Amino acid sequence: MPSKNTTHRESSRRRLLKCAAWGVASLTAGAWSIAPAKRAFAQERVKTLRIGYQKYGTLVLLKARGTLEKRLADQGIGVSWLEFPAGPQLLEGLNAGAVDFGTVGETPPIFAQAAGVDFVYVGNEPSAPKSEATVVPQHSPLTSVSQLRGKKVALNRGSNVHYLLVRALKQAGLDYTDIHPVYLAPADARAAFTQGSIDAWVIWDPYFAAIERQTGARVLADGTGLVDNLQFYLASRRFAAASPQLVHAVIDSLAEVDAWAKTHPAEIARELAPITGLDAATIEIAARRASYGVVPVSKQVLAGQQTIADTFTELKLIPKQLAVKDAQWLA
Missing domain, CATH: 3.40.190.10 (Periplasmic binding protein-like II)
Known part of the structure; x- marks a missing residue:
């Protein structure tokens, strides 16, 4: 039977995660916010890399091709894929400890950071x-x-x-x-x-x-002339600090897929149509509007994220000023 201390800790943890998820979803003035702290994490033995993805994108291609699984097989590391309907929900999964690595658009990281989700930016695709x-x-x-x-x-x-x-x-x-x-x-x-x-x-x-x-x-x-619409790759801060080699392995695998995808929209459509449940013609339209070529997150890109954060602060849709650079990955 669990001790009182154990029960109290579990109860506190559930309340904390519930509050964080609510903060990402609503972020009113009452939502809590914790600035990500710089911590030192010991190297951990990872048996399964947990990746959050959405209905479409380079991560879906990577999943379909199985190249990351092959890259990590000799290390005895498996890959678990979890689908989310949108970025905010994916970041709730990361906050709850169910996701190590995932992809989202420009705005979800802003709302998530405001809600205290502890993540780092590890890469981004070009503007689309x-x-x-x-x-x-x-x-x-x-x-x-x-x-x-x-x-x-x-x-x-x-x-x-x-x-x-x-x-x-x-x-x-x-x-x-x-x-x-x-x-x-x-x-x-x-x-x-x-x-x-x-x-x-x-x-x-x-x-x-x-x-x-x-x-x-x-x-x-x-979005032409209005937004960059970058796709970001994020990792939980703990995971990125403890297993940087796995972060690099995912980014390297994404770069390989991107290099092929730039010139093969029709092939992308054929590969992803049965996975996404959409017809190939629809996927090809999306593929031709997308951009490919994952790169490290630059200071210029982070400055753009800061502008987005400041905009939502001014609109009072997030409760306080953010420092986006606090979520930069320094590996």
Whole structure:
């Protein structure tokens, strides 16, 4: 039977994780925030590398090809793959200790850092602004972002498209408070979009490509001239510090896949269609809008992340000023 101390520790841990997950999801002024501390971690023997991925991207290609498993087999290390619907949910998994390494867009790391999730940036793909957009139904009377005043706009809160929406509204002369944001995960947002219960949807590929092809959805504005839309690779701080060689192994494997993917969009589509459940033509659209070529996270990129953090602080969507550089990987 567990001791009182053990029970108390487990209860405290559950409360802490619940608070962290809530902080990532809502991040109101009451959400807690802990600045990542610089700690020294001992090298650990890892038996299974746990990777969080989303429906589409280079990590999905890496999973499909099995090259990382082959790279790590001689070390006796397995790979476990966990799918998440979006970046915020993936980072909740990382915070809960279920994920060692994963990929997200620009905004999820900002909300996660504000909520105290202890991660580091370990790499990023190049800019892909055409891979996300604000869309409306085919027969909607709306033709520009400036017409979204008073309209219901769906998005996944804290995802990459959250910043796209803020920037698009600003360019159109609107404030965030001029619209009615409806916070929905991609599957729920698609249902709301097709049922006509929202006016617009801000979404990323491959969901973006799918709604275009399958319903004739029209683009009000993509990310061109508004956002970089970088894809980041993140690792838990503890994992990256204790097993830097595994982080490098994943990045090296991603670089190999990226080198091939740059010139093979049709082949990407054929490989990923059965995995994603989307048709090859939809995947090829997404593949041609994506960017490939993983690189270390530069000071310039971190400065861009700081701008995003400052924007959400000003909007009071995160509770306090962040120092993005605290999440830089220094290995």
